Amino acid sequence: MTVIVRDLRPQDPADVENFTRARHLALPHVLWTPAGVIHRTLHTDPAAHYRSLVAEEDGEVIGTAQLGLAHDSPEAGQGYLNIYVRPDRVRRGAGDLLVRTAEEHLAAHGATRLFSWVLDEPHNRAFAERHGYRAGRSAHFLRLDLRNGTLPPRRPLPPGVELRTAADFAHDPRPFFELDAETTLDEPSDVDTEFTDYEVWVEENWKHPLLDHALTTIALVDGRPAAFSAAHTDGTGRYATAMTGTARAFRGRGLAKLAKNDSLHRARAAGCTEALTGNDAGNEPMLAINKWFGYEIRATEVRHVRELS
Template sequence: MTVTVRDLRPDAHADLEGFARVRHAALPFVLVTPESLAHDLTQMHRDAHYRPLVAVDDDGEVTGTAQVHLAHDSAVPGQGNVNIYVHPRHTRRGAGTLLLRAAEEHLTAHGATRLLAWVLDEPGNRAFAERHGFRASRSAHFLRLDLAHRELPPLQDPPPGVELRPGSAYAGDPRPLFELDAETTADEPSDVDIEFTDYEVWLRETWRHPLFDAELTTVAVVDGRPAAFTAARTDGATRYATGMTGTARAFRGRGLAKLAKNDSLHRARAAGYTEAFTGNDTGNEPMIAINKWFGYELCGTEVRYVRELG
């Protein structure tokens, strides 16, 4: 059977559905919908040179995917991201190699000097990365919480001077949340230092993203200032995820992030969501401990692989 690699067509519903189907089968811990894929393709910053690719078989069925882009929001130029996922029923047929070759050609043409890829911590996936010259770097866990059956910690009243607000309370002016997100993201463990400096880009890529749920996002406010938050993403059906949970440096050590996340989880369950997902760098032991306190269980691990070009 022949495998062909081509660009994802944003105006073709079958492509978007196929891409989402493959991602869900290969990586069920991350929320992806056809709407979120179309949004990323049309709204991601032009300097990212974002190019999603699909591998299709002779019948036109999408069997593999690649998300390919430059880390435009990094202070270090030339960092290229390529994340490849092949449907478990279609592995070992050459789709991954063809997707990687096309991704590398695209990123190199736009100045990439380094490739970074997340790879599931499974023997076949790691062997594929190492055969293509990548070396293992940091790792991260996926965690899942059964919202339908697992008891959550009881809700607690905020301490004096602290107020919990939904993210939607900032619909008129989200800039305070942008500033909080930028500060906490800068302190996240990563191979690539990310800097949120462009408010308009953040509005397009984060605030207006179809998966972002402003109503289920919770913000802990101290003296009128957003001090901690947990950002919610939902698929509009049964799956909920926290894309980021963090606290501004001046307010750390007071349990505000835990307070915000507990509030968001309770409201997500009340809204009918039955599964909650999150992810943590394996070295982020404090956050892993907090998530286990909520009842999250480890459901997968991925490893960041890196390859220098040239």
Template sequence: MTVLVRPLHPGEPADVEGFTRVRRACLPAMLATPASVAHDAAHAHPDAHYVQLVALDDTGAVTGTAQVGIAYDSPEPGQGYANVYVHPDRRGRGAGTLLLRTAEEHLALHGAREVYAWALDAGRNLSWAAARGYRRGRSAHFLRLDLASGPLPPRPAPPPGVELRTAADFADDPRPLFDLDAETLADEPGDVGAELSDFEQWLRDTWHHPLLDRGLTTVAVVDGRPAAFTLARTDGDGRYSTGMTGTARAFRGRGLAKLAKNESLHRAREAGITVAYTGNDAGNAPMLAINKWFGYTLDATEVRHVRTLGS
């Protein structure tokens, strides 16, 4: 079987639908729709040199995907990423290897020295990454919550001085949410640090993203200032995902993030959402404990790998 790898064509329905199909089959917790795939292709920061690759079989069907780019917002230059996924029914035919090779060539062309890649925590996936020179790093867990029939914690009233709002309430000026997102992101554990400083790019990446659900994104406000939030994404097909949950440093230890997330999950169920996903670094004990309290269970684990180009 011949495998062809090329950049995704955002305007071609077969490409974006095929990309979406593969991502959903490989990792349901990472929401994807044709609209979100096309949006990501069209609005990436130019310094990211972002490209979505597709692997096609003899019939032209998409059998594998890769999301490739430079971590331009990292304080350490030369960090790239290449996340490769091949449909479970089409593995072992060379698509993943060709996707990764093409991704590495693209990243090297744009100055990457190291390439980070996620691999599902399963023997076949881990050995595949190791055979291609990738060293195992930290892990992250994807968690799943049944909203159709599973219980949720009670819905308490906010404490005095705290008001629960939605992202829709900030439609006229979302900058306070940007500031809160930037502060929480700076403290998030991970292999590659990030500094969220470009408001206009945040508007493209987050605020105007087709998966963002402003009505379910919930913000705890203290004295008029956003203090904690949970960012909700939905795909229009009954699935919900938490993009980020966090609290400004001055307000931590008061349970505000848990309060915001609980409110969001209750409203998601009322809106007909049937399943909620979230993801946490394996070392993020506080958020893992909060999600266990909500009733989330382990859905999948990925291990981040890194390779130094030219080694």
């Protein structure tokens, strides 16, 4: 049995499908679709030096990696590599080869600090530590049963507040970009993110094939975008919250909860049967909101970091 690591072939539908399936088997708490994998591989800003890798054993894809530089961070030299091996194909050397290939690529492009999400399970954490990574912050994967669960009822909107969808901004998404950029600055993370290039944001986020414009809700206050809940869907009934946030001037008024509740109601009406989301373990306000909706924690990841000499 021989394991090799190579780049994903985005023009090969079978290769993309195998990558997607391997990712889903390893991390079922996230939406993985061939269209999403292709989009990220082909349309991530070139400054990220992004790569999608596969570990292949005798023609079978058994592991995957997504890696790049944090090009939208104000601090240079920060890279990321997220490695996942199929649970039924571990201990065959795929993870080791993926890590080595990813680290060599990132170091060659100036990375000095590497971040990696690792499932909070003993063998995964031991693997990360063995490769020189130390544990940091945690994040939870959460799930809500839309088919059998009970959503909080819709409530009357406060004076001056209206709810719109991303589709209403199709002619000019810049106001949505500005809201996303402001809220992302305050998102808990080891790596600060700044959306400063509108055209890059449009290509990477607005045009992302999973972004459901009809289910993404934006709350406006006196006509100004104030809060939003961005929705991803995969066409099979699965829905995921990509981001929920409120502009600083409008926080403390329950607008994010209004926007997310509206999006979830729209999703259920559209036939979605389960809702997924993720939260930093220290983001207690958002965790409380999701508990209010009925989300339950299904798994946890731990962010690991390694300093390169």
